[in-house]
Amino acid sequence: MTTSDNISSCISEHEAQALSVGAAQAILRRWAQPVTTVERLALRSCLDRVLAEDVVSPIDVPAHDNAAMDGYAFAGAVLAETTAGTQGPGDATQLALDVAGRALAGHPFTGALAARQCVRIMTGAPMPAGCDTVVPQELVTRSGERIVFDARGLERGANRRRAGEDLARGCLALHAGRIMRASDIGLLASLGIAEVAVRRRLRVAFFSTGDELRSIGEPLDTGCVYDSNRYTLWAMLTRLNVEVLDLGVVRDDPAALVTAFRSAAQCADAVLSSGGVSVGEADFTRRTLETLGDVAFWQLAMRPGRPFAFGRVWPDGQQGRERDERAALYFGLPGNPVAVMATFYQIVRGALLSMSGADAPAPLQxxxxxxxxxxxxxxxxxxxxxxxxxxxxxxxxxxxxxxxxxxxxxxxxxxxxxxxxxxxxxxxxxxxxxxxxxxxxxx
Structure with a gap:
């Protein structure tokens, strides 16, 4: 996709007046291209980062057959011969085995077992050679070095976890595009992987517009309000683990807006502003953006959030040339604080995740x-x-x-x-x- 594909051609003139939410989301999916830079990071630095490559398991997990619970491991073939192990007249379901040793996690049993012998085994311990079945300890009666249990209902291979049951060597462990969560960090650690390739963090610049806005700590003049939108945007962006660039409050002045847009486009992949995208007399943002970039739409058939702009901004304001990789996507959010949050979560969030390279599921409904x-x-x-x-x-x-x-x-x-x-x-x-x-x- 090149810059010569004017972004405005995505929609009809009629749609541009009030674009449906679904149509807007489709346009953003088309233009939200993922960042391409990849870096390798230590595992503990990868939480909430986006995997750039598939991760394949280099080992079997678990590495060996092991016990799924505490009990006694033995060769399950003997279950078919319970009559030979009868412990009492007429009771052909009782099986008796001699205890030859024990196996603990990290301390396997390495000896050889004779017929009708078993090993006391703990959860996670490797299965001794020749053993394929574990009888739970609560089903066993032990007297000295002999156990007796009812073999009914116990099948050969019971309570054994096979090598590679979790992940087999060569199998896909995590796919590219996954946002790394705590379980993923633990999973990769279980594979002995110390570092992985992730996409660089998306850089997002944002600012508020309006002469009436004051920052926290400044006195409130008559008719002025504290700027809450920048703090809300900072929090929402931080949750996405992007690199956040706060450009402050920009007054309703064309020269100041030009400077803000160019500065933002020079340092960021995406630019967000709040306010100044409706049709009021003091809304310079719309007119300024039309001279600095390419605009797709200005209005959404959405409540709250009808005034919403999407387009692209070039650092030097030029248009009609081959695509410049420095071009930043622009999201012009409304000025009302609830509309800012609604449009961010329904429109902007998905686009920023796509730009981060994330293969993220849609929010739960x-x-x-x-x-x-x-x-x-x-x-x-x-x-x-x-x-x-x-x-x-x-x-x-x-x-x-x-x-x-x-x-x-x-x-x-x-x-x-x-x-x-x-x-x-x-x-x-x-x-x-x-x-x-x-x-x-x-x-």
């Missing part, structure tokens, strides 16, 4: 029963803040928060999920099933 009626106009996707709870029968119920205003950030802290109302969905009556997206693991 569940079906829940609405506890109250909800007004909904077809033709846009709505993301309401909701409070979900699980009932005794395992079903979910959800109630919208008291305020759904896009300026009430406290409603995001009060809620524990998004209530998702689809593009063509209409009014909801109490008891209707709706989709919810839990915040846990997302926000």
């Amino acid at each position: 569940l079906a829940a029963s609405a506890t109250a009626p909800i007004k909904k106009r077809p033709g846009r996707t709505e993301y309401l803040r909701g409070i979900a709870s699980r009932e005794h029968d395992g079903s979910w119920r959800v109630t919208p928060t008291r305020s759904q205003s896009s300026g009430v950030l406290s409603s995001m802290s009060e809620a524990n999920c998004f209530i998702i109302l689809a593009h063509q969905q209409g009014d909801i009556v109490a008891g209707d099933s709706v989709d919810i997206m839990p915040f846990e693991g997302l926000i």
